Amino acid sequence: MQPEVYGADDFLASAMVSKSPLTLDAGAFLKEREVSASYEVERAPLGTLPKWHLGDRLSHASGRFFTVEGLSIRTDFGPVPHWCQPIIVQPEIGILGILVKRIDGVLHFLMQAKMEPGNSTLVQYATTVQATPSNYQRVHGGRSTPYLEYFMEGTRRRVLFDQLLSEHGFWYLYKRNRNMIVEVPEDEDLPVESDFTWLTLGQLRHQLMLGNRVNMNARTVLSGISYGAADSDRLPCAEQSDGFHAELLKSHRTLRSAADLSGVLTWLIDQKAKFSSDVRRTSLRDMDEWICDADSIRHRDGRYFDIIGMSIQATSREVGTWWQPSLEPRAGNVVALICQRRAGVLRFLVQAMVQPGLTDRLELAPSVQFSPGYHRGPQDFPPLTEYLDAPESWIRLKAVQSEDGGRFFRADTLHLVVELPEDHEIEAPDNYRWMTLALLNRMTHFGYHVNVEARSLAACLL
């Protein structure tokens, strides 16, 4: 919903710089951090979690953090008209903020190597700040969050991106965080705390392609980056890009006409009017088919996901040991974007997808969003699932990325980008639409229009 694109040229230039004297080896920096502290993360029965109580909902004695509640969903989207599931409720708006600064003429991103207990790869690059209101509003003891002040009212420098964006609509009820990119002036002194380092966008792109190196929160913020529109086919940096990346840049920089944009918005409202969704919170105890006991909350047939306990022991941190509930999805989540050169520009197939926890019923989702726990079997598989087995030569990205390891346990999602040959014909239902990256990015800037799964893929296409 930003009115225009800020910092576009600087972002693009930084994306083309794959080395920086400030962080010679971005992979090694992560590794160092990982070995400098060791953690033991284990599953624990819900009943053993101190101060967490399982009743009509699962909640903490202090009333803080989050709750897990029951949800009853009725919708005419997809093959299942009615189901119940637990869902995480956390109405607070947190800040996910990245500080950027032009150093030696190149925009650098201040990234934090951060441990998240639920991730398969424990330490990954995170945003400069991940802060909840309890960090930033209330006065409380303990270490303050470094760099937080740069994202607070009245003390910000130049805001390049600032938007409330949704998170996993199957796991969270109406969850959103504030995604920000704030630029610090070149001449402002900014000490680099331990665990933090400066990376160019080119370095981040490389880490993103490797997978499991850039955490979910960082990916959603990075998806807000725009490269601006180019007037001609000639891209200033094309010579530095391989073929597919040059195509991506062109798709990012294609001019969006007002009519295109207005057409997409009207089409999206059509989809919202077409599909119904009625969502009601219920007691965990009232969910048919679900078992809630001292061990976990789980579906009787092993579907959807489990709510489990997690114990975390950090050997070298002041916090020591802590416990928390966590959501463990069924293994095998895949998100895929199908793309194709159409009318000379790479376009991506997105779908308008209803998810129970979304703020306004539906958002744009990847071409395929495949969650084994949600499908009773092949008869329930979503359209286009067959493209997950596309020939190797069509695959442009194949990387496992982790979801928020602060809430989810080993939630690894395979990210795929599949490029169809230009002469391949594909048929998709009416709630699917082809978009350039420029248009998709513009929709991200509008707020609740692009879901976190699609944004996560978009971050891998910078």
Added chain:
Amino acid sequence: MQPEVYGADDFLASAMVSKSPLTLDAGAFLKEREVSASYEVERAPLGTLPKWHLGDRLSHASGRFFTVEGLSIRTDFGPVPHWCQPIIVQPEIGILGILVKRIDGVLHFLMQAKMEPGNSTLVQYATTVQATPSNYQRVHGGRSTPYLEYFMEGTRRRVLFDQLLSEHGFWYLYKRNRNMIVEVPEDEDLPVESDFTWLTLGQLRHQLMLGNRVNMNARTVLSGISYGAADSDRLPCAEQSDGFHAELLKSHRTLRSAADLSGVLTWLIDQKAKFSSDVRRTSLRDMDEWICDADSIRHRDGRYFDIIGMSIQATSREVGTWWQPSLEPRAGNVVALICQRRAGVLRFLVQAMVQPGLTDRLELAPSVQFSPGYHRGPQDFPPLTEYLDAPESWIRLKAVQSEDGGRFFRADTLHLVVELPEDHEIEAPDNYRWMTLALLNRMTHFGYHVNVEARSLAACLL
């Protein structure tokens, strides 16, 4: 959220035309329609409403229409941290659409003289189409909705405005309708059905200033009209406007810089992060302080509003008699916009206001939104209430407008616009902000950013 302003010049030109050969007397047309059919509208005990059942919620046997449910609200916005109230739940997205067409060089609006049982003035100008999904999706018997096809997917002409906008956040849970303005080409033949007539925007403006002539649904759609930005102080039509209207036009046509807009959006997110709001649906039976019986649903101290039954007898319509529940507010609702010339342009003081039924916690609201039912007494009155008693010479608009008479019973709201002298100093809390009409209109185009009370006032400032 429209990317740019469509039809701006045509709208402005139409606003300056106060007479049209197509409808010589807009007031007389309404009067004729009113006498051509007579209605008797009476209060009826809830228990006598056929097919409506009062249990944990109030619902229709068919599952259609809407339900009235209980709501429990906790918020740190305003003086009351916790309360319960009934709320209308109607998740369907209806279409509120106005057809416009250039006739003899002037844009005309096809308005319907429509009876709504709850209104004090029964027949008012309504949008060309007010349709729910049961009208436009399902095949069913009965008269089809005239002109509906012009608003449907694939058959629209030129879409000038299309946005999902919220409705009364104290009375509806997450309610929104699709607000549309669609232009029909000049050469397209469009028969005018009985009860319909063509008005210029100038004629509509006059009806709006009189009060109780243009219904709520029409007002919210009209609030989407933009006049576009003027490059200089000189307004093409200024000579035809009185002093205050010329000031309004200038405020409408002031260029909005990208920085202004982005500043407002960031400030609004600040407000969303600052205030909490936790809303839970409950059984009507679980609401302390509320009485639910065969007569009505009402607060034990007579606060908030009542849910009553309404019987409607139409003497000349095929429908004959029908019954429905209705919400009757306490009398005395006032909404006021305070404005002042600041830096040479008229600016309006709006507030970021939490309301329990809003989709995303808060939206921009009028300077004062005064609902007697919600205040326990003067100690609860909202900031700036004293300006409701501003000297007569400061008052620029004073008109009673009705809320949706299809749902609400005698919900009349006094609309006030108060212009402060330039040297008058006013202090408002941090969640208040001055905006030109141009900026406020831009926020309306973004979707869930301007509440229906503020939009209703904005429609009176065209």
